[in-house]
Amino acid sequence: MTRDGLRLCVDDLGAGPVVLLAHGMWCDAGMFTRLATELARDHRVLIPDLRGHGRSDVPAAAWTIADLADDLQAIVEQLGVDRLTLAGFSMGGMAAVAFALRHAERLNGLALIGTSAAAEELFRIAEIKALARIIQVAGPPRFLAHEASRSTFSPEFRKANPDEVKRWESVVKAMHGPALVQALRAVAGRPSLLERLGEVPTPTLIITGTADKVLRPRWSDAMHRRLPHSRLVTYPGVGHAVPTERPHEVAVLLRALDTGTLPRDS
DSSP states (O other), rough: OTTTEEEEEEEEESSSSEEEEEEOOOOGGGHHHHHHHHHHTTTTTEEEEEEETTTTOOOOOOOOHHHHHHHHHHHHHHTTTSEEEEEEEEEHHHHHHHHHHHHHHHHEEEEEEEEOOOOOOOHHHHHHHHHHHHHHHHHTTTTTHHHHHHHOOOOOHHHHHHHHHHHHHHHHHHOOOHHHHHHHHHHOOOOOOOOGGOOSSOOEEEEEEEEEEOOOOOHHHHHHOOOOOOOOOTTTTTOOHHHHHHHHHHHHHHHHHHHHOOOBBO
């Protein structure tokens, strides 16, 4: 499918109520393979490769997190989806927040996994801009994929699942420099939506791992305090990529969210 001439590839699995899974920066639809397989037993699962990632086109110009939210809206429109549960991981979670603020009437549930609704911290913006400049001038460093995976997965998961980690690293290695830079700058330049979370009426599931080094659990706590209908689930010892490290547990939670049987905190 396309939006404004940009080709977006979407995996469409199973049948039933719709769950859309939005991946993180430098990931692709494949990060959700085990989670999607579990959900597709009784749901229709849509998994796009977000712009600049995987099989989707790399835009000619810079883009924003708001653009990703518009891409998600275009996907559900073109596929004729009226209602869905939207689950976003990391960068995909940032887009999911923007989508929920614009299109809450479409959502049965919202899941924000290893993500943040705040603007990027100043020291992280400086780090991201420096890395983007290096990639732009000299190309991606050879260590990039390995170091990114060290931040993304817990040490225990890396040791127990080397093939999964290598697959994730291969996705990063396959990305062209401009795509890497565009994603970095989109994440670094996002505005804060924390102050607007009270406007979201959607039942929301927030998931984090205590070993998340990329978007630490305090950002999940901040969203939980502001979202009027939310439940926070924290996995001890789990890293940033909760959907990959705990796919079966996340599937159970998403299924409960979609069916309205997930207990809520407030």
